[in-house]
Amino acid sequence: MGSYRKDGTCLAVLGTGSDVGKSVVVTALCRIFNDRGVDVVPFKAQNLSNNSFVTIDGGEMGRAQVVQARAARVEPHVDMNPVLLKPCMDTGPQVVVHGKPMVADGGVEPAVLLGKARESLERLRQRHHLILIEGAGSCAEINLRARDYANFRMAHVADAPVLLVADIERGGVFAQIIGTLSLLAKKDRRRVCGLIVNRFRGDATFFRDGITYLEQQTGLPVLGLVPFLDELAIDFEDCVSLDTIVDPAEDIRSDRIHIAVLRLPHISNATDFEPLARESCVRLHYLARLRDLNGYDLVILPGSKNVRHDLAWLRTTGWAQRLQAYADGGVLCGICGGYQMLGHVIRDPAGIEGTAGDSAGLGLLDVETTLCRTKTLTRTSGLWMEDGIAVQGYEIHMGVTTRGATVLPTVEVTSRNGEATHDHDGARSSDGKIWGTYLHGLFDASAFRRAMLARLRPDLIRAPIDARARRGDQALVSFHDHQYDLLAEHFGHHLDVDRIAQMIGINGLR
Numbered sequence: 001m002g003s004y005r006k007d008g009t010c011l012a013v014l015g016t017g018s019d020v021g022k023s024v025v026v027t028a029l030c031r032i033f034n035d036r037g038v039d040v041v042p043f044k045a046q047n048l049s050n051n052s053f054v055t056i057d058g059g060e061m062g063r064a065q066v067v068q069a070r071a072a073r074v075e076p077h078v079d080m081n082p083v084l085l086k087p088c089m090d091t092g093p094q095v096v097v098h099g100k101p102m103v104a105d106g107g108v109e110p111a112v113l114l115g116k117a118r119e120s121l122e123r124l125r126q127r128h129h130l131i132l133i134e135g136a137g138s139c140a141e142i143n144l145r146a147r148d149y150a151n152f153r154m155a156h157v158a159d160a161p162v163l164l165v166a167d168i169e170r171g172g173v174f175a176q177i178i179g180t181l182s183l184l185a186k187k188d189r190r191r192v193c194g195l196i197v198n199r200f201r202g203d204a205t206f207f208r209d210g211i212t213y214l215e216q217q218t219g220l221p222v223l224g225l226v227p228f229l230d231e232l233a234i235d236f237e238d239c240v241s242l243d244t245i246v247d248p249a250e251d252i253r254s255d256r257i258h259i260a261v262l263r264l265p266h267i268s269n270a271t272d273f274e275p276l277a278r279e280s281c282v283r284l285h286y287l288a289r290l291r292d293l294n295g296y297d298l299v300i301l302p303g304s305k306n307v308r309h310d311l312a313w314l315r316t317t318g319w320a321q322r323l324q325a326y327a328d329g330g331v332l333c334g335i336c337g338g339y340q341m342l343g344h345v346i347r348d349p350a351g352i353e354g355t356a357g358d359s360a361g362l363g364l365l366d367v368e369t370t371l372c373r374t375k376t377l378t379r380t381s382g383l384w385m386e387d388g389i390a391v392q393g394y395e396i397h398m399g400v401t402t403r404g405a406t407v408l409p410t411v412e413v414t415s416r417n418g419e420a421t422h423d424h425d426g427a428r429s430s431d432g433k434i435w436g437t438y439l440h441g442l443f444d445a446s447a448f449r450r451a452m453l454a455r456l457r458p459d460l461i462r463a464p465i466d467a468r469a470r471r472g473d474q475a476l477v478s479f480h481d482h483q484y485d486l487l488a489e490h491f492g493h494h495l496d497v498d499r500i501a502q503m504i505g506i507n508g509l510r
Contacts, residue, residue: 007125007126008124008125008126008127008128008129008130008131009129009130009131009504009505009506010043010121010125010130010131010132010133010155010158010159010160010504011029011130011131011132011133011160011161011163011500011503011504012133012134012135012151012154012155012158012160012161012162012163012191013025013026013029013132013133013134013135013162013163013165014135014139014151014152014155014162014163014164014165015135015137015138015139015164015165015166016138016139016140016164016165016166016167016176016177016179016180017137017138017167017170017176018137018138019167020165020166020167020170020176020198021165021167021198021199021226022134022135022165023064023067023068023134024198024234024487025163025165025196025198025491026042026068026132026134027042027067027068027071027234027484027487028071028487028488028490028491028492028495029132029491029497029500030042030068030069030071030072030132031071031072031484031485031487031488032488032491032492032495032497033072033130033132033501033506034071034072034073035488038129038130038506039128039129039130040072040128040129040130040131040132041069041072041074041080041124041128041130041131041132042065042068042069042072042080042131042132042134043065043079043080043081043120043121043124043131043132043133043134044062044064044065044080044081044133044134044135044136044150045082045083045113045114045117045120045121045133045136045149045150045154046082046083046084046085046113046117046136046149046150047061047062047064047065047081047083047084047085047136048085048087048093048136049062049063049064049084049085049086050086050087050088050266050267050268050269050305051063051064051268051269051270051271052084052086052096052268052269052396053066053076053394054377054378054379054394054395054396055075055076055077055078055099055379056075056076056379056418057077057099057417058099058377058378058379058417059077059078059098059099059100059377060078060084060096060099060100060375060377060396061076061077061078061080061081061084061096061099062081062084063269063271064081064134065080065081065134067234068080068132068134070480070481070484071484071487071488078098078099078120079098079120079121079123079124080120080124082097082098082116082117082119082120082121083095083096083097083113083116083117084096084097086268086305087266087305088266088305088306088353094305095108095113097113097116098116098119098120099377100375100377101373101375101398110146110147110148110149113149114149114153114154117149117150117154118157121133121154121157121158125158129506130504130506131158133154133155133158133160135150135151135154135155136148136150136151137151138180139151139152139162139164139180139184139188140179140180140183140184142183152184152185152188152191155188155191156187156191160191160504161191161192161193161194161503161504162191162192162193163192163193163194163195163196163223163500164177164180164181164192164194164195164196164220165196165198166180166195166196166197166198167198167199168197168198168199168200168201169198169199169200169201169228173197173210174210174213174214174217177195177197177214177218178214178217178218181218192220193220193503194220194221194222194223194499194500194503195214195218195220195221195222195223196222196223196224196226196495197210197211197214197222197224197225197226198224198226199226199227199228200225200226200227200228201227201228204225204227207225211225221496221499223495223496223499223500224491224494224495224496225494226490226491226494226495227490227494229487229490234480234483234484234487246263246286246287246288247285247286247287247288247289247291248285250283250285252295252296253283255460256281256282256283256460257279257281257282257283257297257298257453257456257457257460257461258282258283258285258295258296258297258298259273259276259282259283259284259285259296259297259298259299259300260285260286260287260293260296260298260299260300261273261284261285261286261287261299261300261302262286262287262288262299262300262301262302262314262319262338263286263287263288264301264302264304264310264313264314264337265306265309265310265313266304266305266306266309266310267302267303267304268302268303268304268305268336268337269302269303269335269336269396269440270286270302272302272303272335272440272441272442272443273300273302273443275443275444275446275449276443276449279449279450279453281453281457281460281461282453290317290318290319290322292322293322293323293325293326293330294326296326296330297331297456297457298330298331298332298333298456299323299326299330299331299332299333300332300333300334300335300338301323301332301333301334301335301337301338301339301341301342302335302336302337302338303335303336303337303338303396303440304336304337304338304341305337306353306354307337307340307341307346307353307359307369307371307399308346308348308353308354308359309353309354310337310341311341311346311359311360311361311362312359314341314362320362323362323364324362324363324364327364327433327434329433330433331433331434331456332364332433332434333434333435333436333437334365334435334436334437335436335437335438335439335440335442336395336396336397336437336438336440337397338436339365339367339401339426339427339436339437339438340361340367340369340397340399340401340436341361341362342361342362342364342365342367342434342436343361343362343363343364343365343366343367343368343369343401343427343436344360344361344363344366344367344368344404345358345359345360345361345368345369346358346359346361346368346369346370346371346399347368347369347370347371348370348371349370349371350371350372350373352371352372352373352398353371364434365407365427365428365429365434365435365436366403366404366405366406366407366427367401367402367403367404367407367427367436368401368402368404369399369400369401369402370399370400371398371399372398372399372400373398374398375396375397375398376395376396376397376398376438377394377395377396378394378395378416378417379392379393379394379416379417379418380392380393380394380395380411380413380415380416380425380438380439381413381414381415381416382411382412382413382414382415382425383411383412383414384410384411384448384451385408385409385410385411385412385424386410386428386432387451389445389447389448389451390445390447390448391411391439391442391445391448392439392441392444392445393439393440393441393442393444394439394440394441395416395425395438395439395440396440397438401427401438403427406429406430407427407428407429407430408427408428408430409424409425409426409427409428410425410426410427410428410435410436410437411424411425411426411437411439412424413425425437425438425439426438426439450462
């Protein structure tokens with residue numbers, strides 16, 4: 001074990017722009033330093049994402065920091081992402097601070113949010129040896145400089161050296177790096193200690209002159225030329241990756257289970273469906289453009305951060321009529337906001353999602369929802385009532401849904417946030433073909449996932465016995481952990497980790 005400052009050493013990873021690979025670099029470094037015996041945790045002062053997670057103590061945080069925490073082999077905590085902005089309407093995002101929504105008329109001042117972020121950083125520094133700080137977007141947005149506390153302002157607070165990450169795949173990497181540095185204030189520029197060129201394709205020897213040029217022009221070392229890596233399956237920010245697989249032209253095949261997820265404008269927690277996509281017998285399609293749903297074994301309405309807006313989108317695009325036609329014989333489910341949409345009405349008396357009022361639902365389940373300011377944030381366990389299979393997940397919603405007389409609950413809830421309870425969640429039609437639930441992460445459990453698939457296509461899949469289910473769940477955990485190992489191996493080979501460690505005063509790594 002190396003020697004450390006008592007108050008925790010910090011290293012900031014900032015970027016020349018959005019989606020240049022900051023999250024990936026931090027995730028890789030979390031696993032690399034943990035493998036070398038360092039007590040390391042991630043930190044991002046402010047995250048902008050609708051892909052969130054509920055911690056073990058009932059707080060909400062961005063999923064990117066959850067991934068990084070797992071790479072560091074620590075339990076996710078809201079201090080790792082003290083401020084989460086969740087885009088939910090054109091007028092502005094919902095602000096989640098220390099895991100809970102912050103209600104403030106006229107918005108929240110950046111100085112207040114900076115103070116909350118500093119509190120979290122200080123707590124992490126008291127508990128851990130190394131904090132890897134991820135920046136947000138570009139660190140050189142001069143029009144946002146006065147309000148930006150997630151980049152250099154946080155690096156100054158933490159007295160952290162800065163690694164600047166650029167994405168060569170986008171083109172113009174020299175302009176990215178030199179332009180960014182030229183726009184920085186002098187005190188910010190002095191904090192940058194090294195460069196990382198990410199997503200390189202081709203023969204690295206052809207970029208030797210490029211490295212020499214960057215080092216001569218900036219006076220900074222290039223600490224890594226990292227080749228593009230597209231084989232990994234790791235969830236990061238919101239759901240950007242969906243854009244590459246929306247509306248596929250793939251034909252419906254009789255030897256596969258075909259599942260469609262509607263790509264709503266405000267889709268949230270799209271990672272719910274990753275376990276389905278990894279089943280070899282499943283073809284998962286994200287659909288935005290109107291198309292025929294005949295042939296799909298299951299259609300899913302996912303979560304939404306603005307349910308009433310997305311309901312209106314379903315109607316204006318023609319999807320509402322297609323869904324209602326498909327429901328006459330097809331299997332249709334809704335998760336969280338999608339569950340609310342399946343009902344008769346969504347009432348919003350307080351204007352949570354915009355103008356106060358009511359929106360007619362799809363009328364496919366006998367339920368009604370009222371949106372309210374109190375947010376439900378729980379880790380929930382129970383039994384799927386149709387077959388008694390154990391299920392678990394997490395709830396993130398600001399609505400209360402009541403069932404009518406013609407539907408049955410989907411889940412018998414046995415615990416919330418570790419406390420025993422006797423309650424019910426969700427609703428299902430009498431024939432079980434239309435159902436909804438508030439549980440995110442439902443498909444992570446292999447017993448439930450495969451039982452559901454077996455009901456869809458018993459000719460292709462059998463529900464596993466309990467022992468197989470347990471092995472399947474362990475395999476999923478092992479799969480994710482293996483991805484972190486592969487990522488760390490890749491970055492460890494192409495980054496000068498020893499030099500980075502020396503820059504932050506960590507010596508004697510094993």
